Amino acid sequence: MSERRLSELARVLSQPSGIVSSDFPKLRRAATRMGISYDLWQQGLLYLMLGKREDGLYACGEGGTVISICRQVGKTFTIGSAVFLLCAMQPNLKVLWTAHRTRTSDETFQSMCGFAKNKLMAGHVEHIRRANGQQEIAFRNGSRVMFGAREQGFGRGFDAVDVEIFDEAQILTVKALNDMIPATNVSPNPLIVFMGTPPQPGDPSETFADKRRDGLKHTDGMLYVEFSADPDCDPDDREQWAKANPSFPKRTSETAILRMRKLLGDDDNFRREGLGIWDGENSISAIDPQQWEAGNIDQPDLDGRLAFGLDMPPDRSALAIGMAVRHDDGTALINLQEYRDAKQSGTAWAVDWLAERWPKTSAVVIDAQSPAMSLLPDLQKRHIKVIVTQSRDLGAATGRVLDMIHAGTLQHLDAEHQPQLSMAAHGVTLRDIGPNGLKAWNKKGSDIDISPLQACTVALHGAFVSKRKPGRKQRVMV
Structure with a gap:
């Protein structure tokens, strides 16, 4: 079976208008030299995320890149490797990577450190700081990626930030967003990425849900990508797994998804985190x-x-x-x-x-x-x-x-x-x-x-x- 494009895999794809060029071709050449390859859907995602208009500014700079995606897809690899390569390519780039939980932030930091261990990439890295609350990868050209958890207050007080990655965006409070977004105000060409799974009941998900609503309306100035299975699907249907997870079965095995299915327990959790289905599409009101x-x-x-x-x-x-x-x-x-x-x-x-x-x-x-x-x-x-x-x-x-x-x-x-x-x-x-x-x-x-x-x-x-x-x-x- 031939490899499918992003437009064939995403349930919802809303792209910003006016893209005339992208930083991705240059990034892909650097990735190839360093032994990194991207699937066709990842190439499409990164091309649009890094797409620019005639004025040289990112086309999604106004509303950001918003990705609603299930677990076990490889989003950290996709966005993380792109961020690492951008830092190696562009001097003095300042990046904040935040997750809601400390554990998630730590795991992402360790994954990014794995890129630094690559012999072809190691030469770009000046040092790695591992102290809790001050985790950072610094590059020889002055670029930096700083990691932290929003639950620990990370993100406040920074300025002149060029790239902000909001991981676990389904747990992103309005206050945390308001604390962090002003940090990009003085950047000449800021890039902001929101990525997460559909929220669970009780999650402070207003920000992520608002972004999704804008994406469903195809609001210009933002990139919205949603991968999900059919709302009323059988959660054990392998074809639905392939609809929700563009990495299945090529990179994500059936065993890995079955393991997640067992760990998540009930069907509702698996629908959200394993199949990318939002509750608004299939949930029944508590009141008859x-x-x-x-x-x-x-x-x-x-x-x-x-x-x-x-x-x-x-x-x-x-x-x-x-x-x-x-x-x-x-x-x-x-x-x-x-x-x-x-x-x-x-x-x-x-x-x-x-x-x-x-x-x-x-x-x-x-x-x-x-x-x-x-x-x-x-x-x-x-x-x-x-x-x-x-x-x-x-x-x-x-x-x-x-x-x-x-x-x-x-x-x-x-x-x-x-x-x-x-x-x-x-x-x-x-x-x-x-x-x-x-x-x-x-x-x-x-x-x-x-x-x-x-x-x-x-x-x-x-x-x-x-x-x-x-x-x-x-x-x-x-």
Whole structure:
């Protein structure tokens, strides 16, 4: 069978416009002299990554190169060897290579040191620094590659960086990105690469997911490459392995993939990391749509024990106040009372809003990990006793919502009256939050805000666990 090109292997290939030349032909000649050969798909990837427009700047310099790829493909070899050769070819090139975990960063550093041991490459290397936190390969022409883990804070404080490699990009926080991207501002021609596997539930994957969304839209100024199997495939289908992994079976053996299949355990993990399938393509919402719709009501019963919950998305773009009313018959109502743009309205209004209602409220609840915790001191100053949920409480609260939906005892208004709550309920999966099987909500896509559901979830928790008795039943306006 003839070797296939990148365009034949990638499920998604979005290339930047205006490429008239590339650094790759020169790099490939150097690689050949040093005994390195690239498969056809690797050649295509590196040609596009190093492609330049008429002005001599990288065509993907604006949005970067983004690679969504499964494990056991050889991405570290492909990008690592290219970076090593670029440093040998271009004087005074400064490169930062970061991974989320220290172990991954250490493994990449050792792999890159392997290139330096090559007799044909060793002459380009000045020295190798192996101290923890200061791992570096320095070249005789003044170029440097520095390695570090983002979990250890690596990447802050650098300047005049020409190339940044974000490995494990599925675990790249917005804060880490904001800390590191400015380091390339003074580079005349920066090159930024994001590469990772589809994220697991709970990973801080907003950055990688946003990049993928841009790639799926074929946004210009970036290179997006995605290798993956069919979303609904049989995970043991060897043809699907070949779709997801361009190195199978030529460089990655069946034994290696079977070993990974066993180590990863369940099918979902293997779909993500072994087959490159994103959860948004095949995941099922944690809340059954029909059961959720069954809880729709037109005339809500507002008599009962009243509680409020607060939540914000990670980017603090909105503030949600959820309400819950616990009825004497064991049923309950949840409702999104307020949902405001925090960038326009701020958050201080919520303190006054809750203080006005506190005398007739049984509980106000915020989860300990929520950005809404910033309101806690101001709420306490207004003598509002806030229940702060920890992981165990949040797991119990999430479980209660699911149990009541299944039992048909949780009520809410329909999507027309509660669009944000409805969208959140239809856009959640579950994530692990502890060793005892506890689960919490997790959004299916980067463009979904689940804070309305989270606010109602903790409000329901407060309505059931609070011992505060405001004195009389309260009627509230929905």
